[in-house]
Amino acid sequence: xxxxxxxxxxxxxxxxxxxxxxxxxxxxxxxxxxxxxxxxxxxxxxxxxxxxxxxxxxxxxxxxxxxxxxxxxxxxxxxxxxxxxxxxxxxxxxxxxxxxxxxxxxxxxxxxxxxxxxxxxxxxxxxxxxxxxxxxxxxxxxxxxxxxxxxxxxxxxxxxxxxxxxxxxxxxxxxxxxxxxxxxxxxxxxxxxxxxxxxxxxxxxxxxxxxxxxxxxxxxxxxxxxxxxxxxxxxxxxxxxxxxxxxxxxxxxxxxxxxxxxxxxxxxxxxxxxxxxxxxxxxxxxxxxxxxxxxxxxxxxxxxxxxxxxxxxxxxxxxxxxxxxxxxxxxxxxxxxxxxxxxxxxxxxxxxxxxxxxxxxxxxxxxxxxxxxxxxxxxxxxxxxxxxxxxxxxxxxxxxxxxxxxxxxxxxxxxxxxxxxxxxxx
Amino acid sequence: xxxxxxxxxxxxxxxxxxxxxxxxxxxxxxxxxxxxxxxxxxxxxxxxxxxxxxxxxxxxxxxxxxxxxxxxxxxxxxxxxxxxxxxxxxxxxxxxxxxxxxxxxxxxxxxxxxxxxxxxxxxxxxxxxxxxxxxxxxxxxxxxxxxxxxxxxxxxxxxxxxxxxxxxxxxxxxxxxxxxxxxxxxxxxxxxxxxxxxxxxxxxxxxxxxxxxxxxxxxxxxxxxxxxxxxxxxxxxxxxxxxxxxxxxxxxxxxxxxxxxxxxxxxxxxxxxxxxxxxxxxxxxxxxxxxxxxxxxxxxxxxxxxxxxxxxxxxxxxxxxxxxxxxxxxxxxxxxxxxxxxxxxxxxxxxxxxxxxxxxxxxxxxxxxxxxxxxx
Numbered sequence: 001x002x003x004x005x006x007x008x009x010x011x012x013x014x015x016x017x018x019x020x021x022x023x024x025x026x027x028x029x030x031x032x033x034x035x036x037x038x039x040x041x042x043x044x045x046x047x048x049x050x051x052x053x054x055x056x057x058x059x060x061x062x063x064x065x066x067x068x069x070x071x072x073x074x075x076x077x078x079x080x081x082x083x084x085x086x087x088x089x090x091x092x093x094x095x096x097x098x099x100x101x102x103x104x105x106x107x108x109x110x111x112x113x114x115x116x117x118x119x120x121x122x123x124x125x126x127x128x129x130x131x132x133x134x135x136x137x138x139x140x141x142x143x144x145x146x147x148x149x150x151x152x153x154x155x156x157x158x159x160x161x162x163x164x165x166x167x168x169x170x171x172x173x174x175x176x177x178x179x180x181x182x183x184x185x186x187x188x189x190x191x192x193x194x195x196x197x198x199x200x201x202x203x204x205x206x207x208x209x210x211x212x213x214x215x216x217x218x219x220x221x222x223x224x225x226x227x228x229x230x231x232x233x234x235x236x237x238x239x240x241x242x243x244x245x246x247x248x249x250x251x252x253x254x255x256x257x258x259x260x261x262x263x264x265x266x267x268x269x270x271x272x273x274x275x276x277x278x279x280x281x282x283x284x285x286x287x288x289x290x291x292x293x294x295x296x297x298x299x300x301x302x303x304x305x306x307x308x309x310x311x312x313x314x315x316x317x318x319x320x321x322x323x324x325x326x327x328x329x330x331x332x333x334x335x336x337x338x339x340x341x342x343x344x345x346x347x348x349x350x351x352x353x354x355x356x357x358x359x360x361x362x363x364x365x366x367x368x369x370x371x372x373x374x375x376x377x378x379x380x381x382x383x384x385x386x387x388x389x390x391x392x393x394x395x396x397x398x399x400x401x402x403x404x405x406x407x408x409x410x411x412x413x414x415x416x417x418x419x420x421x422x423x424x425x426x
Numbered sequence: 427x428x429x430x431x432x433x434x435x436x437x438x439x440x441x442x443x444x445x446x447x448x449x450x451x452x453x454x455x456x457x458x459x460x461x462x463x464x465x466x467x468x469x470x471x472x473x474x475x476x477x478x479x480x481x482x483x484x485x486x487x488x489x490x491x492x493x494x495x496x497x498x499x500x501x502x503x504x505x506x507x508x509x510x511x512x513x514x515x516x517x518x519x520x521x522x523x524x525x526x527x528x529x530x531x532x533x534x535x536x537x538x539x540x541x542x543x544x545x546x547x548x549x550x551x552x553x554x555x556x557x558x559x560x561x562x563x564x565x566x567x568x569x570x571x572x573x574x575x576x577x578x579x580x581x582x583x584x585x586x587x588x589x590x591x592x593x594x595x596x597x598x599x600x601x602x603x604x605x606x607x608x609x610x611x612x613x614x615x616x617x618x619x620x621x622x623x624x625x626x627x628x629x630x631x632x633x634x635x636x637x638x639x640x641x642x643x644x645x646x647x648x649x650x651x652x653x654x655x656x657x658x659x660x661x662x663x664x665x666x667x668x669x670x671x672x673x674x675x676x677x678x679x680x681x682x683x684x685x686x687x688x689x690x691x692x693x694x695x696x697x698x699x700x701x702x703x704x705x706x707x708x709x710x711x712x713x714x715x716x717x718x719x720x721x722x723x724x725x726x727x728x729x730x731x732x733x734x735x736x737x738x739x740x741x742x743x744x745x746x747x748x749x750x751x752x753x754x755x756x757x758x759x760x761x762x763x764x765x766x767x768x769x770x771x772x773x774x775x776x777x778x779x780x781x782x783x784x785x786x787x788x789x790x791x792x793x794x795x796x797x798x799x800x801x802x
Binding site: 034035036075259260262268269274275276277279281282283284285286287288289291292293294298300308312 | 461462463687689692695696697701702703706707708710711712713714715716717718719720721722723724725726727728730739740741742
């Protein structure tokens, strides 16, 4: 077997709870994005385009969609005789079995997997971000510095800095201080959650960290500080491109809307750096007489008899005549009924919106039940929901997955309200 | 529907169609791009796969390179199998083989070993240039119920003129649907029942018919086997009632492409009773800018639209720039319509550039064809 110089470990177990109903039944990396993709496609395609052909995907929370999506890795050319993509979920050991307790623990429970590949380096990725990055350039940087750990960083504003792990570096880029989500950041170089480690060194720290009772077993909180304290050679690798964490409803919506701009900051059409995903088997989309599409991204299989403005449509969306979709994201195979008007909303997969429905009209008041999640004026309709004809819905409304006509108490759902599957009407 | 696990498929793809002009220059007619992302052969191949056939041979002759590139290992049709799957047979030259196939029966004869070593009971033979959706299991059931030696699928071509009919194989049938007459491209068609080029028969019968045909110095399946055996074998007609076109000229390619804009026809071809599979390209979804005015058109992934598009088919990765107009046209993969250029009633092959401000116009009956990689 040819020895691999570097393999990737992709942390895809996170729930992404701030995405609300979008991640109720799927891990955040499996959430649909950009008219065709799932969030994890960006990291996986980066691997494929960087020449990394061995990837372990660590799953934990609701892995069904993710497993289904990745399959044997064909779209990323990772259906390989040696290496390829391997799903690593928590498993029973001889005397016990346990969930992944943290990002570092997830890797340490899979030390055998990495050892078997015997790579010199490992790159740790998270399947949560939208970006294009050549990991082989980062590896060259790691090698050149004779580093033991290299952390990819991006410059953020001072206000944002306290949400990230912040690095302080010297002129050569060597890290001398690391602050995890600091109140008073000493720099604005934020960790992107992309790390290259020399495997032997990392393994040593993982094993040591695993034995500590007081550890959170987290890269940012435990492993990086421990290595820094030991004076290991750690460097920050500056990344200057587009990088978005789509962890909130607002950020998710914005990143999708970035794609419909005249010249999007993030280019999906670069033939040199394609983003791969399983292709749906659908004919090209069709715009009917009377239909109209402007400033939008539209995938295959859509049938458009109505109007689409500033929106992203995933494969197989049907827009009936006189419907108007504005500033919205409509996921695969949803159906928007005649005369319905949607503004600032996210419609999950296989949703049926009836006739003359209005969504996204009213005062911008945060969601009563989950103000921390739905407060940016965007209404979110969960997968498989059915919205009855003539319903009028406000802003920051949440419609549960598979909520049906029987779950709607009346024709009006005011801003900030929620409709639950099997919920009681007052 | 009867699943056809006991049936193998043979697709005849190679014959040159001069009436396709530049569109079939350097490509087999079966490899002609169609419907925004497909090639003609995708339809018959998907029909076979959707009907449960797992062993398919493609006999190619003329310019088979683009076809072979398209088919690859057959994985898009789920035909990359350990046993059976997809086999492509271009002509070969060896001590016994003389190279080019002289006709359809000759092509089968040269690959008789494929027929002999397969073990399915039935063979369905079809052409690679038909645009249709067919559940072939129903035809097999009919073939068995009729106790037929050979069953030929036909369609009532109510939507064709007499002139168009004379380009097809025209049959006559008796009240029991037994075929009494079959004329290939008759000057004066005696009926509007046309063969759609799909035949079903036992594999062992096919082998003996081909051996007999070649032994007599003949080489064409229709002329030398079907027509000659009408009296001696039970040859039945099976009526196919769906949409069907055979791509054979620029004019009917254009017409058929435009017909696919009809939602009913598209529904039948692409949505109902199984999908149409094709080689995938990893293109991003299409992008529309502010100025886009698109109506009654098919748009594939990877297109970028800032202009006007009416009654047209845009293949993958087509750019329509600001002020450009595409009307009643078919624009193949990767072509660019530059700012303020206008194209009407035209077929632009792959990677054509219509430069800034140019005006190109054909006619419904005589669409302009611009060949691959041209700059106009």
